[in-house]
Amino acid sequence: MTERVRVDVAIVGGGIAGCSAAFHLRRNGLSVCLLEKGALGSQASGVNFGGVRQQGRHFAELPLARRSREVWGRLAELIGTDCEFVPSGHLKLARSEADLDELERYADAAAEFGLALQMISGARIRSEYPWLGESVIGASLAAEDGQANPRLVAPAFGRAARMLGADVREYTAMIETTCDGDRFRVHCARGIEVSARFLVNTAGAWGGYIAAAFGEPVPIGTTAPNMLVTEPLPSFVTRSIGVCGGDVYVRQVARGNVVLGGGHGWADLGLERSRPLTDVSTRAIDKALEVIPALKSALVIRSWAGIEGQMPDHLPVIGFSRTAPNVIHAFGFSGHGFQLGPVIGIIIAELVTNGASLSPLAAFDIGRFGGTAARPLAAAAYPAQEGE
Ligand SMILES: Cc1cc2nc3c(=O)[nH]c(=O)nc-3n(C[C@H](O)[C@H](O)[C@H](O)COP(=O)(O)OP(=O)(O)OC[C@H]3O[C@@H](n4cnc5c(N)ncnc54)[C@H](O)[C@@H]3O)c2cc1C
Incomplete structure (x- = not known):
């Protein structure tokens, strides 16, 4: 027997983007049905590194990242939990003079967006961060960046949306x-069967299937960031750590475990499975030891990967469909969607409610890829996609 649901907005995908959208749409008084094929936050949103980082973001993304950071600071008030968000600061390390130049240039440009970055080099980096390795010659610090527990965020937005009356499936x-x-x-x-005036595509790495079904195929690939975590250690990694070149990133959670990422594992979009690769994990550990030698005796207790939608220009697709009125896309976050997630829901709610967002979205328009094709509106006709 068919169960019929009638709402203003149907959301496909219950990661951080979809759950945050459900919450903010309900706050705007719209009726919502959120559809998730697994559990809320069971894909990229629940297994990511947990970096809440503005530093290093593309300048097109910075206005959104700035707005999202403001929401991260209010999570407890908004959804009843801070999701273990800690503004630990993000330290991006330089291992060469060229890296230092890059950090300085980025800091100057980021200041225009209101993101304050503090350069630290020479003797100061040694005295303030004695646990960093000899290869590190400087860094830039984003004091207001931080980290959070990815397991908690999408389900917390989903729960809060449900409490406001969203139909979460x-x-x-x-x-x-x-x-x-x-x-x-x-x-x-x-x-x-859900009948809705608006359809929101927050299907993550699978978002390209939905776009293609609406006649606007995009060149989306997949990546599977390779992750590891150690046993709990005494606290000493006081900042979330990244490096110029991005080959390794490290953070330590309150319980003491050190989470580190670097390189890419294996993923299959069709199977909905990902896994880390041993040689990639070994390289990531070597890189981590170069910048934090004190990890040398740490025991790695788990490794994993996740499935992330990757666009060729590393920017997500956000905004109205070019082919179907009242379809809104927000997918392909290319490794940045955890930090952006809280504001993505606000942007989607603005698009549905007002037809426009307060955030600049031109750089994320699906039309930038140029491809439209007459396709049936049938998700069942989705082509299989290959991973990168
Ligand atoms: C290992 C890893 C580390 C990362 N580290 C960071 C980080 O430190 N900081 C950061 O900002 N970002 C990071 N990212 C990226 C970030 O996790 C993602 O960009 C973000 O979670 C994307 O959220 P989403 O809601 O768009 O997608 P997802 O979390 O993938 O959610 C999409 C959901 O749509 C569902 N879905 C798809 N098709 C259908 C359908 N037909 N019907 C119903 N449901 C459907 C899926 O099951 C899925 O749950 C990382 C990603 C990975 C994988």
Whole structure:
């Protein structure tokens, strides 16, 4: 038997973007049905590194990152938990003079966006961070950046949305969408059919399937950042750490475990599976030891990867569809969507409610890839995609 649901907005994808959208749309008084094929936050949003970092972001993304950082600071007030967000600061390390120049140039440009970065070099880096290795000759510090527990955030937004009356359906995949006059008819697993005025595509690495089904294919790839975590150690990594070149990143959680990432594992979009690769993990450990030698005796207790949608220009797709009125895309976050997630919901709510966002979105327009093609509105016709 078919269960029929009638709402203003159907959201496909219950990662941080979709859950935050459900919450903010409800706050704007719209009725919402959120469809997630697994559990909320079970893909990239729940398994990422946990970096809440503005430093180093593309300048097109910085206005969104700045706005999102403000929301991170208010999570407890908004959704009833801070999701272990800690403004530990983010220290980006220089291992050469060229790196230092790069950091200085970025700091000057970022100041225009209101992001304050503090350069630290020479004797100061040694005295303030004695646990950093000899290869580090300087750094820039984003004092207001930080880290949070990725396991908690999407479910917390989902719970808060539910408390405001959102209809949140886990283990409910969207199978096919058709357009019926001015409403979408979203056919889902388990015999559920959702009728909605707006359709929001927050399907993460799978977002390209939905865009293609609406006749606007995008060149999305997949990446699988390779992650490791150690046993709990006495606290000493006081900042979240990144490096110029991005080959390793490290943070220590309150319980003492050190989380580190570097390189890419294996992922298969069709199978919905990812896993770390041993040689990539070994290289990431070597890189981590270069910058934090005191980790040399730490025991790695777990490794993993996740499936992330990667656009060729490393910028997400955010905004209205070019082919289908009232379809809004927000996917392909290219490794940045955890920090951006809290504001993505606000932006989607603005687009639905007002037809425009307060944030500049031109750089994220799906039209930048140029491809539109006449395709049936059928998710069942999604082509298989290859990982990178
Ligand atoms: C290992 C790793 C480390 C990372 N580290 C960081 C970091 O430190 N900082 C940072 O800012 N970003 C980081 N990222 C990126 C960040 O995690 C993602 O950009 C972000 O989580 C994307 O959120 P999302 O909601 O768009 O996608 P997802 O979390 O992937 O959610 C999309 C959801 O859509 C669902 N879905 C897809 N198709 C359908 C369908 N047909 N029907 C129903 N549901 C569907 C999926 O099941 C999935 O749950 C990392 C990513 C990974 C994988």
